[in-house]
Amino acid sequence: xxxxxxxxxLVLLAVLAGAYFFWPGGSVKVVIxxxxxxxxxxxxxxxxRVVISSVWFRAIVRxxxxxxKIMPGEYTFRRYMSAEEVLWRLLHSTYINxxxVVIxxxxxxxxxxxxxxxxxxxxxxxFEELVRKERLEGYLFPSTYFxxxxxxxxxxxxxxxxEFDRQVRPMFSKGFPAGLDEGKVLVxxxxxxxxxxxxxxxxxxxxxxxxxxxxxxxxxxxxxxxYALGYNEKERTYWKKRLTYRDLEVRSAYNTYEVGGLPPGxxxxxxxxxxxxxLNPAKIDALYFVADRKGRHIFxxxxxxxxxxxxxxxxxxxxxx
Numbered sequence: 001x002x003x004x005x006x007x008x009x010l011v012l013l014a015v016l017a018g019a020y021f022f023w024p025g026g027s028v029k030v031v032i033x034x035x036x037x038x039x040x041x042x043x044x045x046x047x048x049r050v051v052i053s054s055v056w057f058r059a060i061v062r063x064x065x066x067x068x069k070i071m072p073g074e075y076t077f078r079r080y081m082s083a084e085e086v087l088w089r090l091l092h093s094t095y096i097n098x099x100x101v102v103i104x105x106x107x108x109x110x111x112x113x114x115x116x117x118x119x120x121x122x123x124x125x126x127f128e129e130l131v132r133k134e135r136l137e138g139y140l141f142p143s144t145y146f147x148x149x150x151x152x153x154x155x156x157x158x159x160x161x162x163e164f165d166r167q168v169r170p171m172f173s174k175g176f177p178a179g180l181d182e183g184k185v186l187v188x189x190x191x192x193x194x195x196x197x198x199x200x201x202x203x204x205x206x207x208x209x210x211x212x213x214x215x216x217x218x219x220x221x222x223x224x225x226x227y228a229l230g231y232n233e234k235e236r237t238y239w240k241k242r243l244t245y246r247d248l249e250v251r252s253a254y255n256t257y258e259v260g261g262l263p264p265g266x267x268x269x270x271x272x273x274x275x276x277x278x279l280n281p282a283k284i285d286a287l288y289f290v291a292d293r294k295g296r297h298i299f300x301x302x303x304x305x306x307x308x309x310x311x312x313x314x315x316x317x318x319x320x321x
Contacts, residue, residue, distance in 0.1 A: 026079045032090070034100075034144055038067040041090070050077040050086055057083040066091055073146055074098045098146035103160075105142040105271035106193040108227065108238055112140055112269070116147070116156060126153040138186040138266030139164050167272050171279055177210065183265075185278050188213075190266035193274040194223035194239070197295045202277035204299060207284050217287065219256035227267035228252035293317055 030048050032041055038061045046054035060083050061067050070090045077086060099119040103112055109131045117124035130153055131137060140157070141164040147156060172182055180188075188209055196202045212219055222243055228250050232240040240247065248255070254263040286299040288306035292313055300306040 027076055028079060029074060029076050031074045032070065032072045034072045036070070036072065038062070038070065041070055045077075045086060048077075049079050050081060051083050052080055053083070057086065060084060060087055071100070073100055098148055100144065100146055102144050103140070103142045103269075105274070106190075106268045107142065108268045109137050109140060110231070111238060112160075119147070120149045121147040122151050122153045122156045127156065130154065130157055135265060136161065138190055138269055140269045141167055142269055142271050143167075168275050171272070171275055174279075177279065177281070179214065180278075184262055185275060186266045186270070187262045188278045189270040189274040190268045191219070191221045191223055192277055193270035194226070194268055195221065196274065196277075197291075199273060201297055202274055203280060203282040204284060204286070205289065205297070206274075206277040207281035208286050208289055208299065210278070210281050211285065211287050213262065215287070216260065218258075218260055219262070221256045224254045224256040224263050224267055225250060227263075228254040 028048050028050060030044060030050060032044065036044070038058055042051070042054035042057045042061070045051045045057060051057045061070075064087070066087065070087075071092075075089060077089070099121050101115060101119050101121060103115065109128060113124045113127045113131075116122050116127060131140070136157065140160040143163055145159065145163075147159075172185075176182070176185060188206065191209060192202055192206050195205050209219055209221065223239070225243055225247055226239045229240055229247060231238050235241060248257045251258070253259055254267065256263060284299065285301050287301060288303060289297040289299045290306065290310045290313055291297055293316075298309040298313070300309055
């Protein structure tokens with residue numbers, strides 16, 4: 001009789017423990033990192049007791065073919081929800097507490113402000129006001145971010161700057177090339193960012209502008225003119241595609257066809273690779289380059305060779321048309 005009572009008590013405790021463990025209720029926040037596979041998401045959900053079975057969750061994902069549609073971000077779930085409901089929430093961004101915002105390399109602050117506002121992150125006018133006032137163009141590090149909706153502009157800017165401090169500032173610890181400092185490096189990096197279409201050409205483009213800078217030649221960088229012109233209503237872009245000779249005469253401290261030396265500040269927000277290219281330029285004597293209209297550039301030391309290269313590119317383009 002006593003043995004039966006003990007056994008019954010153990011069974012009751014086991015049942016109660018199981019009921020406590022599997023009883024729905026309570027909430028838990030789960031962050032799904034960018035690039036997570038369905039398997040990784042399933043294990044994360046199981047670990048946080050959002051679903052009972054990671055195997056069943058993966059089976060549903062596989063059956064519905066939605067593995068690549070799961071949205072990263074921060075979610076709030078109930079404990080031990082049905083796998084079907086969890087998946088539905090992961091596929092619909094309206095349930096994400098954070099807005100996922102991609103800030104590409106080479107964007108100017110107005111473009112960043114527009115994307116942030118479009119995603120409900122922060123006020124566009126206030127963001128632009130603070131960036132202009134504190135001259136932070138160039139310090140808004142391009143990356144993928146998760147922002148809370150309706151975040152004050154100051155907090156958003158601080159996050160972008162902190163990412164710059166983490167990714168870029170350590171590069172400055174080894175010093176700067178002759179005649180440069182942090183500000184000048186960022187100005188040159190911003191020009192390189194707008195010019196380079198292929199990653200391995202960044203050090204080459206950086207070398208050309210540094211060579212011209214050291215020789216006190218005008219930089220004659222098209223992106224600086226685009227920046228000076230601002231938003232183009234006809235093309236609906238901040239970076240006018242085809243510059244005219246009249247465009248090259250625009251009165252602005254940023255027009256490096258008309259003003260010697262460097263512009264007064266960065267023309268966009270460069271990525272780490274462009275900053276690295278300025279700090280570690282290619283060892284070439286080239287002073288000129290022209291786009292070959294295939295995504296690459298042709299580099300030359302002399303102006304006469306540069307003109308020949310430009311003529312060949314234009315001729316090839318006419319023949320193609």
